[in-house]
Amino acid sequence: MAEEAGLDLIEISPNANPPVCKILDLGKYRYELQKKKAEARKNQKVVEIKEIKLSPNIDTHDYEVKLRNAQRFISEGNKVKFTLRFRGREMAYQEQGEEIMARVVEDSDLYAKVEHPAKLEGKQITMVIAPK
Numbered sequence: 001m002a003e004e005a006g007l008d009l010i011e012i013s014p015n016a017n018p019p020v021c022k023i024l025d026l027g028k029y030r031y032e033l034q035k036k037k038a039e040a041r042k043n044q045k046v047v048e049i050k051e052i053k054l055s056p057n058i059d060t061h062d063y064e065v066k067l068r069n070a071q072r073f074i075s076e077g078n079k080v081k082f083t084l085r086f087r088g089r090e091m092a093y094q095e096q097g098e099e100i101m102a103r104v105v106e107d108s109d110l111y112a113k114v115e116h117p118a119k120l121e122g123k124q125i126t127m128v129i130a131p132k
Contacts, residue, residue, distance in 0.1 A: 001023060005023060007023050007025050008023070008024065009021055009022075010022050010023075010024060010026060045077055047077060047078060047079060048078045048079070049078065049079045049081050050070075050078050050079070050080050051083060052066050052069060052080060052081070052082050052083070053083050054066065054082060054083065054084040054100060054104075055084065055085060055087075056084065056086060056093055056096040056097045056100065057090070063100070063103075067104065067107055067108065070082070070104075070108060070129070071108070071111060071112075074108075074111055074129070074130075074131045075111070075131075077131060078131075079129065079130045079131075080112070080128070080129050080130075081126060081127070081128045082101065082118075082126065082127045082128075083124055083125070083126050084097045084101060084124060084125040084126075085123060085124045086124065086125075087123070091123060094120065094125075097125050098118065098125070101125055101127055102118075104127070105118075105127075105129075108129055111131070111132060112129040112130060112131060112132060113129065113130060113131075114127065114128075114129055115128045115129060115130040116128040
């Protein structure tokens, strides 16, 4: 039947009883699969990680501006990495840094979830939040 129609006989599921075959044009079928893959790749969103740097003695207005930027990044579908860097004697006041990171988590709770909790690595605390 496939030869009469000028098409190919393609085995779809060889392990079935009886085996399932289709009569279609193999070249056209492969072309359509390739088009579907390209379309799926085109519609896919690449998630970026945006970084926001803080310091332990940040002022309230500066903090609010950085939080607004984080909210904008998250609304665009990106993840946000907060980095709080200690310089010199600021290492003696790590509690302040932890309080700031806790405040970030609390203020961004409505639109984001914590993906990696705040963690001290050397002289900086890092945390990643992602969209809900």
